[in-house]
Amino acid sequence: MKITDIRLGMLKVPLKTPFKTALRTVNEIEDVIVIVETDTGHQGYGEAPATAVITGDIHGSIIEAIRTVIKPKLLGQDISDLNHIIRMIQNCIMKNYSAKAAVEMAVYDLFAQQYGAPLYKVLGGGVPKLTTDITISVDYIDKMVADSLDAVARGFETLKVKVGKDIGVDIERVKAIYHAVAGKALIRLDANQGWTAKEAVYALHKLEDAGVRLELVEQPVKYYDLEGLKYITERVHTPVMADESSFGPREVIELIKMRAADIINIKLMKTGGISNAIKIADICSFYDMQCMIGCMLESSISVAAAVHVAVAKADVITKIDLDGPSLCAFNPVTSSVTFNEADITIGDAPGLGITHIAGLKMLP
Numbered sequence: 001m002k003i004t005d006i007r008l009g010m011l012k013v014p015l016k017t018p019f020k021t022a023l024r025t026v027n028e029i030e031d032v033i034v035i036v037e038t039d040t041g042h043q044g045y046g047e048a049p050a051t052a053v054i055t056g057d058i059h060g061s062i063i064e065a066i067r068t069v070i071k072p073k074l075l076g077q078d079i080s081d082l083n084h085i086i087r088m089i090q091n092c093i094m095k096n097y098s099a100k101a102a103v104e105m106a107v108y109d110l111f112a113q114q115y116g117a118p119l120y121k122v123l124g125g126g127v128p129k130l131t132t133d134i135t136i137s138v139d140y141i142d143k144m145v146a147d148s149l150d151a152v153a154r155g156f157e158t159l160k161v162k163v164g165k166d167i168g169v170d171i172e173r174v175k176a177i178y179h180a181v182a183g184k185a186l187i188r189l190d191a192n193q194g195w196t197a198k199e200a201v202y203a204l205h206k207l208e209d210a211g212v213r214l215e216l217v218e219q220p221v222k223y224y225d226l227e228g229l230k231y232i233t234e235r236v237h238t239p240v241m242a243d244e245s246s247f248g249p250r251e252v253i254e255l256i257k258m259r260a261a262d263i264i265n266i267k268l269m270k271t272g273g274i275s276n277a278i279k280i281a282d283i284c285s286f287y288d289m290q291c292m293i294g295c296m297l298e299s300s301i302s303v304a305a306a307v308h309v310a311v312a313k314a315d316v317i318t319k320i321d322l323d324g325p326s327l328c329a330f331n332p333v334t335s336s337v338t339f340n341e342a343d344i345t346i347g348d349a350p351g352l353g354i355t356h357i358a359g360l361k362m363l364p
Helices: 059-074 082-091 097-114 141-153 167-181 197-209 226-233 249-258 274-286 300-312
Strands: 003-020 025-038 043-049 129-131 134-136 158-162 186-190 216-218 240-242 263-267 290-294 317-321 337-340 343-346
Touching (some): 003 059, 025 097, 082 274, 097 300, 129 300, 167 186, 167 197, 263 317, 300 343
Parallel strands (some): 158 186, 216 240, 263 290, 290 317
Antiparallel strands (some): 003 025, 129 343
């Protein structure tokens, strides 16, 4: 099975409600879709969102990186030689993590198809079902409480609450949501780099003293502020998770050496794809550190790839934040991965099992 072409398209899917964080507000998913074609007629699928404020990637950079650098390297390569192809993808261009991730997942999709097995089985097996949290966007307190109660009514047992706008209001937001869903759902807090280290310690102490028990707090400080992250981790009871501070294996090793975080958030768009996500999971497993697997604003193409990784690495990826498809107004993708609110299951189709993408517009 040899690569004969790599085609690109754009997929737009409206969100049920605007996605609001300390960094941005988004109304729809608009992602680059990668289709890797082979001489056997098999196709592999990948996806990359433009998340400039986090990864630095925009649509134009993703498209050009794939077209002008990655694609010429991969044409004619045999899918069976997976490790060689992955090295080519990772080494042919610096950074450009989302572009690499999209192509990598399409190659992994084809590799699993070649052996007639779902991707998670090729990666090591596991129980093909997961339970995800759902994001509660930062907003007025009453709106966030209403959104939280609606999520619980839909069957979600873990809420990822966005904060990081105003420290005083943030504290009141969390208190209100916690009391509204007490006994019904766990709360994960995500400040999206919106606090300083001292603000984070102040806020978490206030919440802890008020009896609010959080499952974790995610990336309270700027991505580069590892000392600040360590400062918080040493002073609060709430587990601290690194997200934007932990792109690849090297950053994760540094965080572990510093004892700057308790949990690592793996995202394929940060790691540059499945290969580095697996490396991070293995590193964390060695140090008995838990991981979460998350996503940007992505459709069920790339989220499906993350699902397969999570199932195969369930011993260390113990927390699931793969709610992208649940945030969408509809799912345009027909595949063997089923997203039913909080419940995610994988069928028996080979690879990612994608058979149709509605509304996909191919690029010339």
